[in-house]
Each structure stands twice: as structure tokens, then as C-alpha cells.
Amino acid sequence: MIRTVVGALGAVTALFPDEIVDLFEKLMIANSGEGTVRGWVRPAIRSEGVLIAGISLFDGRAYAWLMNLTGVFGAIVLLFPDLYRRFATAFLYERPESMEWNERFRSGIRAIGALYVLLAAKTYRERHNDT
Secondary structure: OHHHHHHHHHHHHHHOHHHHHHHHHHHHEOOOOOOOEOOOHHHHHHHHHHHHHHHHOOOOHHHHHHHHHHHHHHHHHHHOHHHHHHHHHHHHEOOHHHOOEOHHHHHHHHHHHHHHHHHHHHHHHHHHHOO
16 A cells, blocks of 8 residues: 555656645745756656656565665654755755745654654565565
8 A cells, every 4th residue: 555655656756846846845945936946856856756656566675675765764854854954955956045944844844754754664564574
């Protein structure tokens, strides 16, 4: 079930990278529309979506690795939301100093991190209960 949802989210990300960026900015950035996303971001989002959707089609080492990576990323976001915000801003925007994050979304960032950790833990437990 989780693999299907992850694969579907990957497909949506691959098909609609512009909408993903717009949603991200609308929810997380207080002054959305003022910053310029770096030119490589949308193609990278599309590639990530294709990769995730493809890996999710098969239940094997690549999927296990993907979910482990998801858990590690989720733990970092959960424990260090401000570090994530600083890194994401510097990494994604041409003028990161001009970007202002929505302060009320700090708890949303933590919730996303917790969800990623829970998904990774569940798939880890399922893999190890089957053996």
C-alpha cells in the first residue's frame, strides 16, 4: 500500500513539477512570487518524481534504500526544521536572502518529517517481518 502511494506521488511530481513548486511556495514562503527558483529545480523535481515512481514499481533493494533515505531525511527535517529551511532556501533560490518563510509552517515542516520517519519505519518493519 505505501509503495503504491509513494509511486503515485512520484508520478504526480514528475508530471506536474511547476505545480509542486507553486504549492511549496504558497504554503511555506511568506513572500512567494518574489524569489526566483534556480533553473535546474523544476527539471530536478521531474527527474526525482520519475526515479521515485520507477523504483516504487519494484519491491527490492532500491525501494528499501529509497525508504531508508526518506526516513533519514524525515528525521533531519523533524529534528532540525530551521536548518532545513536555511538549506532549502539557499539551495533552491537565486537570491535566498530575499526569501521569508511562513513562521506558522514550522510545525508543518516537522509534521512532514514525522510522516517520512513513520513511513520509513513501517516499510522497514514490513521488510524485516517478511524474512
